[in-house]
Amino acid sequence: MQHEQKLDNDSVARYSRQLILPEIGVEGQIKLNNAKVLIVGAGGLGCPAAQYLASAGVGTIGIVDYDEVEVSNLHRQILHTEKRAADRWSKAESAAFALNELNSKCKIVPIIAQLDRNNALDIFKDYDVVIDATDNITSRYLISDTCVLTNKPLVSGGALRWEGQLTVYNYTDDNGTTGPCYRCLHPIPPPPESVTNCSDGGVIGVVPGIIGCMQALETLKIIVGIQPSYHRNLFVFNGLEGNCRTVKLRGRQPSCVCCGDNRSIKLDNLPDYTEFCGMGANDKCKMLHILNPDERITVKQYYELTKKSKKHILIDVRNPVELGICSLPESINIPIDKLKTLDACMVKSGNSRTFPEIDKLCNLITEYSVDNGTKTGDTDSDLPKLPVFVVCRMGNDSQKAVKILQKCLKCDSPVIFKDLKGGLMAWANQIDKSMAQY
Template structure:
């Protein structure tokens, strides 16, 4: 039953009520609607603000994390007080949203979404909004939306770019769009996935995409057709361009929404195992090297204390070296290494010619071996921010430098582990 639009609500929402696409019927639908936002971060905060400002009846906000200082540049519902209090993001968002519109029913859910609780959580809502930042959650949310017949408004943001699409939506002519699995039946390798913690993000970009998620949600909840079902909106903030790409339709072979689905509410898969990564928005910690290919920050400190001859390679982007760095490091960004690795598949003889940084490393290795003697191995230690890219780099270096007397090892935990255990004055980011 649709809620009655009171005179007070008419005054409050008059600017949208006079639009023919909304009107009194649309506002009544919105006041009776229930939406769930999963993730109270850079996407979820602006989305929640505009849904509550527009007068949605009930808004659930699910997030298990607490507010941290690094959230504040983009997660605009949270405050410095929330950081010092260690408050849950869902509760922080709810407190501030209630001040914006006390007539809305705001339900904070301070827990992680899992295959065990997702079906029960989703059943109370009309629409689901995916504002998460990890692959495992996207598969879980999409599968449960398919099985509970909920439209899904999905957004993502990284660096200067954002994307938006709508899954599982049935149009007025009866056509249902694809689910997440229709487009991505197989998850990407864990080492290829980058999130905001790894790659960074300009805070305005998730703000823009989150606002668009709110806009598409409002269209659906007021009985209008959304713009991005079976379409992908791509926003490029650095150059100020955007484009829309048509997506493939629902796939009959899809294991979730196809003709013979194998995914059901009673046998939802282990999404962490399926994706090979945790269902969390934090930086994923990789483990792709053997134990003898890694050293701890304590072991590296001991190496430097003993003045043991070695080469240190930092594979972060040059801009990150301005934040913090270990002394006497050679900078070879991981993207350059990946490009060099790809080049070896085509023109292996030209790698050292095309990539000057690798030539500099080769010369340093040759000099080290010459000074130490050919029987003494050359130790090359590789470092990055968290110890992920450094592992990938060790793999690439071993392929590029096929020498038995060169030992490549990464520094486990990277510079953030160094800041935690060795140098408390080092900047953390």
């Protein structure tokens, strides 16, 4: 794109409301028209960010996304439509189509690809600023490393449930001080089982909208030469309580393997990010494997067991609000968060905290012993073990729950804990196709 040196009358009319801002002016608008911004992710963060950048007249906007539009995206990913979801458009092309209708003077470059260490450098090289609008740890490391190695400021955002956050990495201020990269703050990735995305934890659509708009705002300031507010600062937003706060971040770390004094990550040796993080960037519904095969049961096996009316207990460890969407008959609800609290109490004091749901489970197990003519505490009994099955949405929390129950629930009666592999979504796909999926 040839750099513009002046504004035509159409541009003056279109951008007049920001042109008259002293911080923007004609010079700032020309900078915007000549700027190239790369947005990685055309989802809940990327859509509003792209929309406002195009509205402001950013000359070239690249959009990287490998995924397709789904109906479940539409409550937060505001560039997409029902029609394009039904037709399974790629998110990058769907976003580009909407942005071209908004501002035909902007060059929108849809890049339908899974960003990885083999293509990141080629994709990033032509852009001035990068926006991280992804929802996974693996991509955050890759994007941050690539921005450091190509010397580009990175505007990073995240949103989950009712909360969002934003910061600017790798920005050099007027004093010549370059801020930290993502690795400076997070040198070691968290365990995969501890990471929650909006598919698992949910998100209110307005929150990524707010964070995405702020990502656009910080990007516009960088382009026109205003120091971004969240260089070496973290913006934290709580939509449920309606408040926000700013957290001061530590500076660039000399020990960082990417931007430090003795960096080991270089242009020609980007690491294997999937191996480093323990999960892939495209693991939207990452499946954990923390139980042995004999500690799990398929939904088809469980269905056959129910048809034979075999005695068992079924525990649903989802949050109570999810029970209204779908559930299996005669399940008892013990939310995974309560089981985690039970586990924490055992670790801290060696004593289990009492919950009504746990008491109910213990009573059911005791009743089973009594019904089978065996006294509680009769360890020499030949009584078969009572199966206690655990179910969740996808089969991840149920595995965690089995581990906790095996460790924390001390029963005098013989019992065996197993989880339903694949959870309720496997049940909906394989057993009852009328069950709601979410």
